[in-house]
Amino acid sequence: MKEKLVLIGNGMAGMRVIEELLDLAPDLYDITVFGAEPYGNYNRILLSPVLAGEKTIDEIMLNNEQWYIDNNVKLHKGKEVVELERGKRLVIAKDGTVESYDRLLIATGSEPFIIPVPGNALLGVITFRDIHDVNAMLSAAKQYRHAVIIGGGLLGLEAANGLLAQGMKVTVVHLSDTLMERQLDSVAGQMLKKSLVERGLQFIMGATTEEIIGKQRVQGVRFKDGREITADLVVMAVGIRPNFALAKKSGIHCERGVVVSDTMQTYDPRIYAVGECAQHRGKTYGLVAPLFEMAKVCANHLAQIGYGRYQGSVTSTKLKVTGIDVFSAGDFTGDDSTEDLVLQDAARGVYKKIVLKDNRIHGAVMYGDTGDGAWYFQLMREGANIADIRNHLMFGQAHLGDSGRGGESRASQMSDAMEVCGCNGVCKGTIVKAITQKGLFTVDEVRAHTKASSSCGSCTGLVEQILASTVGGDYSAAPEIKPMCPCTDSPHDEVRKIIRAQHLTSIPAVMQYLKWRTPDGCAKCRPALNYYLISTWPHEAQDDYQSRFINERAHANIQKDGTYSVIPRMWGGLTNAHELRTIADVADKFSIPTMKVTGGQRIDLLGVKKEDLPAVWADLNKGGLVSGHAYAKALRTVKTCVGKEWCRFGTQDSTAMGVKLEKMTWGSWTPHKVKMAVSGCPRNCAESTIKDFGVVAVDSGWELHVGGNGGIKVRVTDMLCKVSTEDEVLEYAGAYMQLYREEARYLDRTSHWIERVGLSYVKQKIVDDAPNRKALYERFLDSQKYVQDPWEERATGAHKNEYIPIKQIA
Amino acid sequence: MPQWIAVGSLADIPRLGARVVQVPAGDIAVFRTGDDEVFALRDKCPHRGGPLSQGIVHGHRVACPLHGWTIELDCGEAVAPDKGCARSYPVKLEGGVVYLSLTPNPV
Ligand code: SRM
Ligand SMILES: Cc1cc2nc3c(=O)[nH]c(=O)nc-3n(C[C@H](O)[C@H](O)[C@H](O)COP(=O)(O)OP(=O)(O)OC[C@H]3O[C@@H](n4cnc5c(N)ncnc54)[C@H](O)[C@@H]3O)c2cc1C
Ligand code: SF4
Ligand code: FES
Numbered sequence: 070m071k072e073k074l075v076l077i078g079n080g081m082a083g084m085r086v087i088e089e090l091l092d093l094a095p096d097l098y099d100i101t102v103f104g105a106e107p108y109g110n111y112n113r114i115l116l117s118p119v120l121a122g123e124k125t126i127d128e129i130m131l132n133n134e135q136w137y138i139d140n141n142v143k144l145h146k147g148k149e150v151v152e153l154e155r156g157k158r159l160v161i162a163k164d165g166t167v168e169s170y171d172r173l174l175i176a177t178g179s180e181p182f183i184i185p186v187p188g189n190a191l192l193g194v195i196t197f198r199d200i201h202d203v204n205a206m207l208s209a210a211k212q213y214r215h216a217v218i219i220g221g222g223l224l225g226l227e228a229a230n231g232l233l234a235q236g237m238k239v240t241v242v243h244l245s246d247t248l249m250e251r252q253l254d255s256v257a258g259q260m261l262k263k264s265l266v267e268r269g270l271q272f273i274m275g276a277t278t279e280e281i282i283g284k285q286r287v288q289g290v291r292f293k294d295g296r297e298i299t300a301d302l303v304v305m306a307v308g309i310r311p312n313f314a315l316a317k318k319s320g321i322h323c324e325r326g327v328v329v330s331d332t333m334q335t336y337d338p339r340i341y342a343v344g345e346c347a348q349h350r351g352k353t354y355g356l357v358a359p360l361f362e363m364a365k366v367c368a369n370h371l372a373q374i375g376y377g378r379y380q381g382s383v384t385s386t387k388l389k390v391t392g393i394d395v396f397s398a399g400d401f402t403g404d405d406s407t408e409d410l411v412l413q414d415a416a417r418g419v420y421k422k423i424v425l426k427d428n429r430i431h432g433a434v435m436y437g438d439t440g441d442g443a444w445y446f447q448l449m450r451e452g453a454n455i456a457d458i459r460n461h462l463m464f465g466q467a468h469l470g471d472s473g474r475g476g477e478s479r480a481s482q483m484s485d486a487m488e489v490c491g492c493n494g495v496c497k498g499t500i501v502k503a504i505t506q507k508g509l510f511t512v513d514e515v516r517a518h519t520k521a522s523s524s525c526g527s528c529t530g531l532v533e534q535i536l537a538s539t540v541g542g543d544y545s546a547a548p549e550i551k552p553m554c555p556c557t558d559s560p561h562d563e564v565r566k567i568i569r570a571q572h573l574t575s576i577p578a579v580m581q582y583l584k585w586r587t588p589d590g591c592a593k594c595r596p597a598l599n600y601y602l603i604s605t606w607p608h609e610a611q612d613d614y615q616s617r618f619i620n621e622r623a624h625a626n627i628q629k630d631g632t633y634s635v636i637p638r639m640w641g642g643l644t645n646a647h648e649l650r651t652i653a654d655v656a657d658k659f660s661i662p663t664m665k666v667t668g669g670q671r672i673d674l675l676g677v678k679k680e681d682l683p684a685v686w687a688d689l690n691k692g693g694l695v696s697g698h699a700y701a702k703a704l705r706t707v708k709t710c711v712g713k714e715w716c717r718f719g720t721q722d723s724t725a726m727g728v729k730l731e732k733m734t735w736g737s738w739t740p741h742k743v744k745m746a747v748s749g750c751p752r753n754c755a756e757s758t759i760k761d762f763g764v765v766a767v768d769s770g771w772e773l774h775v776g777g778n779g780g781i782k783v784r785v786t787d788m789l790c791k792v793s794t795e796d797e798v799l800e801y802a803g804a805y806m807q808l809y810r811e812e813a814r815y816l817d818r819t820s821h822w823i824e825r826v827g828l829s830y831v832k833q834k835i836v837d838d839a840p841n842r843k844a845l846y847e848r849f850l851d852s853q854k855y856v857q858d859p860w861e862e863r864a865t866g867a868h869k870n871e872y873i874p875i876k877q878i879a
Numbered sequence: 880m881p882q883w884i885a886v887g888s889l890a891d892i893p894r895l896g897a898r899v900v901q902v903p904a905g906d907i908a909v910f911r912t913g914d915d916e917v918f919a920l921r922d923k924c925p926h927r928g929g930p931l932s933q934g935i936v937h938g939h940r941v942a943c944p945l946h947g948w949t950i951e952l953d954c955g956e957a958v959a960p961d962k963g964c965a966r967s968y969p970v971k972l973e974g975g976v977v978y979l980s981l982t983p984n985p986v
Contacts, residue, residue, distance in 0.1 A: 507960075518960045524946070589895060589913040592935040592942035592949075615895040619933040619944040627944055631930040875898035875909065876886040878981070 071099045074371065075160055075170035077150045077315070079104025081113055082344025082360040083176030084132055089368030091140055093586075097372060100142045101168050103160065106199055107147035109133045112508055113199070114357060114541050117389050120203050120231030124505055131508040153319035155337055172339050172371065175316055175327060179309040179345040179355070184219065188281030194303045197228045206304065210235035213301035217241075217290050219278055221248040223388060225306035226261075229270055230390045232302070240271040240298060242278060242290065244307075252386050252397040256413065257420050257436040264393055264418070273298070311346045311353050326353040331378040333367040343367050349381060356384050357541070361510065369558075374586070377558055385446045387439070387537045394538070396442035399432030399449055400424065407431055412463050421463060428456045440480075441465035443533040457787075457827045480534035489531050492524035497535060504539045512536065527781045554593035556585050561597065561814040568601050574610045576602065590616075597815035600702070603738060604810050607852040614868070620700035623871060624859045625682055628675065633682060635674040636699035637689050638735065641709040641727035641747075642670030651692025659685055669706035669744070671697055683872055686860035695858040698735065702816075704806075705742045707731040708756065712749030712766065721766035723749035726795055730764075733799055734806055736856035737849070740813040740822070743806065758786045761809075761819040762802055767791075771798050775805060775831065776823035784820040787828045790836045804835050804842040807849035881969050881980035889915065889975050897932040897941070900979060907968055908932035909977060910952050912939055917977050918952035919970040925950070925963025954984075 074090075076083045079102050087100060104110075108130075115129040137144040145166055152161035153173075161167050181196035183189055193213075195205050206228070209216070216232045218225045221243030233239045241248075247258035248265075262272060277293040281303060291297045311326035322328045322336040326348030333341045333349075343363040345355055354360060359382035369377040385398035403409060403424040412421040419437035423430060423445065430449040435442055444465065448455060455462055483489070485498030503509060503518045515532055516523040522532045552558050559567075564583065573579045576598050580590060590598065595616035602610035614622050625633035637652070652672055656664055663675040677685055689695075698705060709727030713719030727747040734745070746755040747764040757763030759779035763786050765772040770793035774786035789805070792798060808831065813822035823831060835842050863872075892898045892911040899922060900907045906922035908931050916939070922932045929945030939952045949958040955965035969980040 587938055589937050591937045592947065595935065595937065615893055615936065618935070623933070627930075627933060629927070629929075629945065631928075631933075870891060870893070870898065874901045874906075875891055876884075877901040878884065879903070 071097065072171040073169060074098035074100050074172050074174065075168050076100070076102045076174045076176060077153075077160060078174075078176035078178060078344070078346070079106065079110050079144070079146065080176060080178050080344065081110070081131070081357060082178070082364055083174060084110040085361055085364035086174060086176070086341075086343055086367045086371070087142065088132075089365055090371050093368060093372040093374060098172070101145070101170075102137070102142055103145045103148050103150045103162060103166075103168075105147070105149040106201070108200065109136065109144070109146070111200065112540070114389070115505065116197070116200070116203050117227035117231060120197075120206060120228065121234040122231075126200060128505050129508075150315060153315055155319050155321075155340070158339070170339075172341070174367070174371075175313075175335070175340065175342040175346060176344040177312040177315060177346045179311045181305060182308040182310050183305055184278060184307055186278055186280055188283060188287065189305070191281055191283045191287045191303075192285050193283070193287040193301055194281060194305065196305050197224055198309075206232060206302070207235065209302040210237050214238055215240075215299045216302040216304065217298060217300040218304045218306055219290075220306035220308070221245075221272070221274075222251065222306060222308070223249060223386060225304070226265070227389055228304050228306055230265075230268075232304075233269055237302070238271075239269075240273060240300075241265075242273045242276050242292075244275070244277060246274050248272075249388070249395070249397075252434075253395065253436075254401055254422060254434050257395065257397075257422070257434050260418065260420055260436045261388075261393070261395060265390075309345065309355055311348065313346050316340075316342065316346070324348055331366075331380070332370045333363055333379060334370070341367050341371070349379060352381060354382065354384065356386065357510070358382060358384060374584075383446075383450050385442065387442070387541050389538065389541055394435070394437055394439040396435040396439035396537070397433065398442070398446045399430070401432035401434040403431065410459075410463050423462065425455070428454050428459070430455060439537070440530060440534060442537070443530065451825075453825065454827050457829055458824070480531050480538060483531075489535070490519075490521040490524070490528045493520040495519050495521040500532065500535050501539055504536060509536075510540060525781045553597060554591055556580075556587040556590050556594050557583055559583050564598070565601050565605070565812075565814075568605050572606075574602060574606050576613055576616060600738060600740065600815050604852070608855075614871075621702070623679065623682065624696060624700060624863065625677065626700040630676075631679075632676045633679055634699070635677050635682070635685055635689075636667060636669075636671055636697040637694035638697040638731070639671040640731050641707055641724050643709075643724060643728065644671075648692060648694060651689060651694060654692075655685055655688045658688065667699070669697075669699070670708050671699075671706065673699070679872055680874075683864050683866075683869070687864035690858070690861050690864055696736075696860045701738070702741050703736065703738050703743065704731070704734045705744045707734075708744070708746035708760070710747075710749050710754040712747075716749055718752060719749035719766070720768045721749060721771065723747040723755065723764070723766050726764065726766070726771075726798060727755075729795065729799060730762075730802055733803065733850075733853070736858075737806065737810070737853055739806065739810055740815050741818045743809075743819065745802070759783060760786065762805060764798060769793065771795075773798065773801055776820050776828070778818055778820035780818075782820075784824075787823065789828075789832065800842065800846050801835060803849040804845035805831070807845040807852075808834055810849075810852075811845075881982055883971070883978040883980055886977050886979045889917070889972060889977055892917070892977070895936045897934075897936065899930075899932045902981060904981075906930070906932070907979065907981075909970060909979065910936055910941060912936060912952065915972075917970045917972050919968040919979055920950070920952065920955050921966040921968075921983070923965060924948060925955075925957055925965050926961070931965060 110132040112129045112131050118124040148162040150160050151163050159169050181198050216237040216239045218229045218241045221241050229239045229241050247255045279293050280291045282289040287303050289299045313323045313327045316327045317323045327342040329342050329347045344360045366377040366379040388395040407424050407426045410423040422434045424432040433445045483497050488496050522529045599613050599616040619627050659681050661674045665673045667673045707727045707730050709724045712723030743761045745762045746757040746760040748755040748757045749766050757765050759777040763774040772791050773789040775789045777786035778784040886900050897908045897910040908920050908922040910918045922930050924943040926948045929943045933944040934941040940949050948961050955967040957963040966983040971978050
């Protein structure tokens, strides 16, 4: 006999819980849903575009009635619950329908606030909350001319914009002198007002409504100062009130909302509450993102696998008026403990204000170019220290470096036909369509459904913006609580800590300890776990080949036709006639179709059959060539220039230095690939300043540069320090590699890692703290003890099954 | 009644891995899951023909090595939202020996 779960409130938060619950534990409960509205569950956020005529009601349905049938969820639509008898565990609807429950979920949302003035009940005075209201506005727009919106906040402006689009003459009446004053400072508010006026909206600011005039239907609005304006439609958008009357009546503790714990339980532990009606740690919310975070925790707890605790949310807002970009997050007013960074460019219609509190982002307001809103918001939620990037923080995430999306960085400026994702050829229109039709809320969901930003990821910023302008934002959980993958609730850093603290040395051990949901993980978590294990316990943990991506399992790069490419190491880019002859002979013997000089100063043999790999390697080994690890999250290349030995400008022997570095670091596994370079002088012919570890020789010694990246997003290195001897270069390089190996998240390049932890942190661990540097260096050398050429092992028979078919059938 | 061909012993296939059976008509991938079940699929991803035998096996699924589609091992169907199907073949395990039939399962 299954337990009975009853949901009161067929809306966004409540149904999100049900969806999450069905994913986690499909058969745990008999589920019944009461909804006062006569439909399935729809995306309330998108009522604005519906009003503006940009979308239809059908397009914004999240769960249509068929969905409830398919998932055998019993839906009482159009039935408002009026009684909750906790003693008997019954809920009773207006029409007499009765249901009993073992667990109850209250998600009754909130009600629009109606200002207590005479005439507020007249015909034609409405609010903006549900489909009913939108239909009322649409039909009013057909018959009448003058619309007055009371309230110049997010909702009011979206209503105004919609009615304007429906051909009405719209006046917005606002109490304060700044539009959206809870989200915007006065500058941004003014800029917003200006562009809305240009679109044809009228504003009456600083006006207090005294009376709504009319006999049966509204005819006008009168203000305290005596002014009067005509109106045949009045929309009240002055705020919302959590809807907790039902809960209160049944004796559940309520304050400004239904009071809930970190597990979303009310004072009656059988009864949960989520959404706008809930009050958590003294706060109530009016945006979707926090509701979804609540929903996840609540579903976890209902499914009885819940370790999840809701910690409260930091929110950001985005006005959904097509063509206008406004973004705001956190506390942007600031006080004397905060400082402001401001960029204002009236001509371009761009305004940015970032409020800092001891080098952390405290709040942000943006107008015009909101492209980096998502990034600032993430830094803010992570509480990242921005001291190191302060000087270019204002200019955004330096998207300038990105390739693959035509240099676009402002989604709102793009036409539907323009390509957003260059890897998978996805254009803006396709993404918008998917978001609305499939009801997507997070970048991950968009990835899954459209493939946009699923490959190299350089267009992620654009996808976030498109989400923002379509549904108001990316509703994924705060980054710091983002789990490694759907198999677990634990984020990367926590998994790493626990592997060390609990001395876990195998993937099953980790999965058991952290209660993985899947028997053997997925293609996302297993490679990460394997790396964390072998880098934490180099001499104990067994390298699990089945948890490695094919390239690292086969020690060659798989090509699109299933053949492989082979890139032998050329130490520091040096080679000789004997090596070249060996390579040439191999190419002939195995009739290798393509040979190419790579971007990493070595030679690529492309189109090798998998069965041939061990034999190819055997021959290469004979000629003294070893694996170049071009396929691995490991040391790739050490690029060098000719240096002092030949070059008239050379100040040191950069080539020899490069060879030493490569001999010391080759074969060590890292969170992502590592590339180095050594240039013989500041002319920097080896491009050291876009490498993970770049060395530039100067007359007095060596400059060490770190965190460069020449790929998807070009990042120029930061200067770590200057040293004078070759041995120091090796020591610093080893220590830096080890710190990165021990602390970065899997698939972080050093550039991503440094942007997160900050250069000063790395300096402090490696430059300032000499004993720590030496200890890191020791650990690095120790983990390198057993490194040997993976090709040689395999050429001499190891893992041979990997390369041969189990059977051939003629 | 399918015609069974012995292709090798279970021990020859790594757990959470796969091996290839070469057939003139094109390779067939034989998978071994964590719970020691065996499955067989045409070694061609429905997306762009990637060799599924080279993917990472998890649960009763495999992730294609080329662009990461996930394929159900029992029926060869791509996991939603992706759409497509790799032909699946009858396999059975008897006394530690893996038997394969070359006539694909009906779709
Ligand atoms: C062969 C080569 C292109 C060439 O013909 O020159 C190459 C080929 C590939 N690169 Fe590269 N990259 C090659 C030099 C580069 C360089 C230039 C360099 O190293 O000086 C870069 C930019 C510098 C950098 O990485 O900072 C580069 C940035 C990338 C990136 C983007 C990395 C990033 O963090 O943004 C990827 C994607 C990834 O690694 O996730 C990538 C991924 C790949 C992969 C491995 C794609 C894949 O997963 O299969 C390609 C494998 C083809 C193959 O089978 O060989 N390749 N790749 C170069 C091999 C160098 C070598 O000798 O090992
Ligand atoms: C026009 C508009 C635009 C918005 N834009 C954004 C945006 O851009 N970004 C953003 O984050 N948020 C936005 N919001 C806010 C967002 O829609 C809400 O925060 C969210 O819908 C709240 O979800 P909920 O489940 O708590 O309440 P709701 O979605 O309102 O669901 C509550 C449901 O419970 C039903 N109900 C209430 N009492 C009972 C009862 N006694 N018996 C049965 N059923 C009952 C109600 O009819 C309602 O259907 C917008 C809201 C509106 C109206
Ligand atoms: S080699 Fe590099 S740049 Fe060229 S296609 Fe492959 S991944 Fe892209
Ligand atoms: S070929 Fe398999 S995912 Fe593309």
